[in-house]
Amino acid sequence: MIRKAIVFYGAVQGVGFRYRALHAAEMYRCTGWVKNEFDGSVLMEIQGEADAIDQVILAIERGTYVRIEDMNVKSIPIVSEERGFHAR
Helix, strand or coil: CCEEEEEEEEEEECHHHHHHHHHHHCCCCCEEEEEEEECCCCEHHHHHEEHHHHHHHHHHHCCCEEEEEEEEEECCCCCCCCEEEEEE
């Protein structure tokens, strides 16, 4: 079990990114949250197995209008009491 903070850059706002992230995180049993930032990026904290997190990112990327140009990924401490995944 790991937790990552990921900032996504590119065509990531107004394209269904957060909805896709929510759906994919639930499908791969990850917890955390996702939110739009004022600079046009999207911030996500996601927790789960490393392979599941990779699958969530791949599922988001398959979005019709989503175009991830860059990601800033950082490992952060696990939140043991967290349940579910939500959009902020």
